[in-house]
Structures are given as C-alpha cells and as structure tokens.
Amino acid sequence: MSSIEAVKVTYDPATKVFHTEIEGAVKTTLLQVVGRKEMTVSAVSEARKGAPRSLEIALVLDTTRSMSGAKLSAMKDSANALVDAVMPxxxxxxxxxxxxxxxxxxxxxxxxxxxxxxxxxDYQSNYNRTTYPDRTLIECHDVETTCTSDGITTPCTRSQCTYDYGEPLVTPAVANHTWRGCVGSRDYPRNLASGxxxxxxxxxxxxxSCAKELLPLTDDKDAVKxxxxxxxxxxxxxxxxxxxxGYRVLSPEIPFDEGVSYEEMHANFxxxxxxxxTDGINYRSVTYPGHGGYNxxxxxxxxxxQCDKVKEDDIRIYTVAFEVTDNAIKEDLRDCATSPGDFYDAADASELMDAFGAIALNLQELVLTK
Structure with missing residues (x-):
C-alpha cells in the first residue's frame, strides 16, 4: 500500500506553467529484511497552457432591465476576463x-x-390625439404597493393623484412606425433552427426596442471588448x-458564416x-412573430x-445563473448546459468572475512538459 502525504501546486503566470510536487510513502518488500518497512518517494511534474485549440465562442449575455447598475458592471468585468484568457x-x-x-x-x-x-x-399613420390643456392638480398622496419589472416584484411607493381635467382637445396627429434593428421569431419549429x-x-x-446589436464571430479582440x-x-x-x-453566430451558414464548418472544427480537435x-426568469414569451406574451x-x-438542438451539433453550452433566486430557472439552466458541471450558480460578482474564469480555463488545454 502507498499513501500521499503532501501535494503542492504552484502556477507561474509569466511562463504559464503549473508545477506539481507530490510526496508520499510506499510499503517495501525486499528492503524489509534490513529493517526498512517504508520508503519515501516523490514526483515532480510540470504542465503549461498549450497552444490554444481552435475555438469559436458565442457569449450570450442578459442585458435586461434587472441587470442595471453593479450587476451589469460585474458581467462586463467577467466577460472581459474570459476574453483576455481565450484570446491572449x-x-x-x-x-x-x-x-x-x-x-x-x-x-x-x-x-x-x-x-x-x-x-x-417604416411608415406613418394618422390618428386623433386627445389632450387636456386645462388640467389642474387637485391632490396627490402616496400609496404603498408592489411593482414588477422584468418578472421581479418588489415593494414600492406610487403617487396617486386626482385632477380636474377640463374639456378635452382633439387634434390630428401622425405616428411614426420605425424599425430599430429588432427581430422576432420565425414560425415553430424554424424559430429553433440555425439555417x-x-x-x-x-x-x-x-x-x-431591443438589446445592443450583436457581434458575429471575430478574431479582433478589441472589437469584442x-x-x-x-x-x-x-x-x-x-x-x-x-x-x-448564439447558435446562428456559431453556425457556418447564413445569416452568419464567420465560423468554420462543424466537420472542420472536429477535424482540428x-x-x-x-x-x-442570465439573472432571471423567462418573463416574456413568443407570440409569432413578436415576443409580446407572458407565458x-x-x-x-x-x-x-433550443438547448437540446444546439447540443446536437456538438456545441458545448456553459450556463451561468447570476444572483438568481428562482430554483426552477436554475434547473432549466442546469439542464441546458452540456453537463451539470458546465452550470454555474453565481451568488454575487465575485462568484460570477470565478465562473467565467473556470469556463475560460476549461476551454484551454494543459500540455504535460515534465
């Protein structure tokens, strides 16, 4: 029988080398005749971060209202750290x-x-606008109630006011209907497809309105950051x-073809x-083609x-729940990930940074050098 008594691992960021020392004891056989029942053994190994594999990564990031303030800053810091690691x-x-x-x-x-x-x-439509130019305030008082924003309900205070509206004024007006870059969903099941x-x-x-414009795959680190x-x-x-x-960004076919084929990626290991x-639950749902539902x-x-379909193409999915308290969506994210170990439950900004760091490390290879 043998036993390990000490393990020491150090990392040199300058050389990107992991140095491991192991000490232990093993039972002897022949040496027992001279009174040595055990002997101390040690081993040393080194591994470095090898030449990075060919990687294509889509960062699918929640930028909803509930991510405002410190949470958005934490997400940016964590995402940038991952980019620095995978694009050194x-x-x-x-x-x-x-x-x-x-x-x-x-x-x-x-x-x-x-x-x-x-x-x-884009187009314009005509309508009649009703205003109350002679409206006057009678009184206001605060009411304790609850407010819901992006599926999160919290206590809040609203002002409840009474007005003397006077006579309405109806005037013709023009409404501008414009496109701001936002897209909805194709009919099921094509809303799940990459092509x-x-x-x-x-x-x-x-x-x-919608999130900021997406960025297709690029090797320009500055553009990503x-x-x-x-x-x-x-x-x-x-x-x-x-x-x-994110699936369509990684796909080699239109609408975005910056990625290599699945076959080429597999051949190059x-x-x-x-x-x-994400930091929350699904608050909205599809109404085809819009997303105006609450189902x-x-x-x-x-x-x-959707997650199952992405994984069928051998795309590895990592999921991160950031300050999420709803257990059901955590389970959904765990199931979405390629394996349970690819799901991270980050309770605060520090754990979010750790999660993105672990993902970055997982995406890199260690090459044994000693």
Whole structure:
C-alpha cells in the first residue's frame, strides 16, 4: 500500500506553467529484511497552457432591465476576463461573438436589406390625439404597493393623484412606425433552427426596442471588448432567442458564416462553445412573430428544446445563473448546459468572475512538459 502525504501546486503566470510536487510513502518488500518497512518517494511534474485549440465562442449575455447598475458592471468585468484568457495574443486561433439579449435580438440596422431578413418598411399613420390643456392638480398622496419589472416584484411607493381635467382637445396627429434593428421569431419549429433562411426569413419587428446589436464571430479582440463595454440594460427577459442567435453566430451558414464548418472544427480537435448568462426568469414569451406574451411555461419549454438542438451539433453550452433566486430557472439552466458541471450558480460578482474564469480555463488545454 502507498499513501500521499503532501501535494503542492504552484502556477507561474509569466511562463504559464503549473508545477506539481507530490510526496508520499510506499510499503517495501525486499528492503524489509534490513529493517526498512517504508520508503519515501516523490514526483515532480510540470504542465503549461498549450497552444490554444481552435475555438469559436458565442457569449450570450442578459442585458435586461434587472441587470442595471453593479450587476451589469460585474458581467462586463467577467466577460472581459474570459476574453483576455481565450484570446491572449493577436494571433490566437480563437473567434468570439457577442449576443446581447432582452425581449428581442438586435441584428443591426445595416442588415435591413439582407436576403435572410424580412424587414417591413417604416411608415406613418394618422390618428386623433386627445389632450387636456386645462388640467389642474387637485391632490396627490402616496400609496404603498408592489411593482414588477422584468418578472421581479418588489415593494414600492406610487403617487396617486386626482385632477380636474377640463374639456378635452382633439387634434390630428401622425405616428411614426420605425424599425430599430429588432427581430422576432420565425414560425415553430424554424424559430429553433440555425439555417433555412433562403426560404424562411427572420421577421423584423417595428416599434419595439431591443438589446445592443450583436457581434458575429471575430478574431479582433478589441472589437469584442468594445462590444462588451457598450452594453446597456433595458427590456424584459426572454432567453431562447438569445440562445438561437448564439447558435446562428456559431453556425457556418447564413445569416452568419464567420465560423468554420462543424466537420472542420472536429477535424482540428477544436471547440464551438456558447456561454449563456442570465439573472432571471423567462418573463416574456413568443407570440409569432413578436415576443409580446407572458407565458412562462411556453418560454421555458422552448429554451429546453433550443438547448437540446444546439447540443446536437456538438456545441458545448456553459450556463451561468447570476444572483438568481428562482430554483426552477436554475434547473432549466442546469439542464441546458452540456453537463451539470458546465452550470454555474453565481451568488454575487465575485462568484460570477470565478465562473467565467473556470469556463475560460476549461476551454484551454494543459500540455504535460515534465
């Protein structure tokens, strides 16, 4: 029998070498005749971060209203740390895309006339506007109630006011209906697919707001970090569209073809991966083509089906729950991940940084050198 008495692991960031020393004792056989029943043994090994594999990573990041303030800053710091780790040099064989999500995805105004997008023309409509120019305030008082924002209900105080409105004034007015880069969902099941855009285009939605424009895969580290830095928080949570557009970013076919084929990636022992981070539940759901519903079971079911479809193409999914208190969505995210070990439950900013760091390390190889 043998026993390990001490293990010491050190890491030199300058050389990127892990140094491991192990000491222990083993039972002897022949040496027992001279009174040595045990002998001390030791082993030393070194491993370094090897030349990075070919990597394509889609960062699918929740930028909804509930991510405002310190949470958004923590997410940016963690995402940037991951980018620094997987793109250490300008010639790293790594591409990263960024897919911010809220209620809708933003494909960018410049893609309005792409053949795979069906974007309605902007237009104007006439209507009668009613105002009360002689309105006067009578009284206001505060009311304790609850407020719901992006599926999160908290106590709040609202002002309840009484007015003398006077006579209404009706005047003709013009409403502008515009496209801001937002796209909805194709009919089921094509809303889950990465391709088929030559026949079934992605529908543009007028008069809605969405997250910042997505960034397709690129090996330009500065472009990735610039995109992360410009993210802002607004809108409601609907996770499945973020995952499907992350899928489309990683796919080698239109609408985005910056990624290599699945066959080439496999032949090069590379990895296509998706990191999905959210801080809350599915508050919105699909209404085809819009996302105006509040059917959480439908949204949760679509997320589960979407994750399974992505994993069928051997894309590794990492999921991160950030300050999430709802156990059901945690289970959904755990099931979405490629394995239970690829799900991270980050209770605060420090744990979020640890989660992104663990994912970055997992995406890199260690090469035994000694």
């Amino acid at each position: 040099t300008d010639d790293s064989p790594t591409k990263v895309g960024v897919v911010p999500f809220a209620q809708y995805i933003n494909i960018g105004m410049s893609r309005r006339h792409e053949p795979w997008a069906d974007i309605p023309a 088929e855009f030559s026949l079934y285009q992605s529908p543009g939605i007028l008069d809605v 610039d995109k992360i830095s410009e993210l802002t928080a607004s809108g409601d949570t609907f996770i499945q569209p973020g995952v499907v557009w 590379g990895t296509k991966a998706m990191v999905v981070m 959480r079971p439908l949204a949760d079911d679509l997320l589960a089906e």
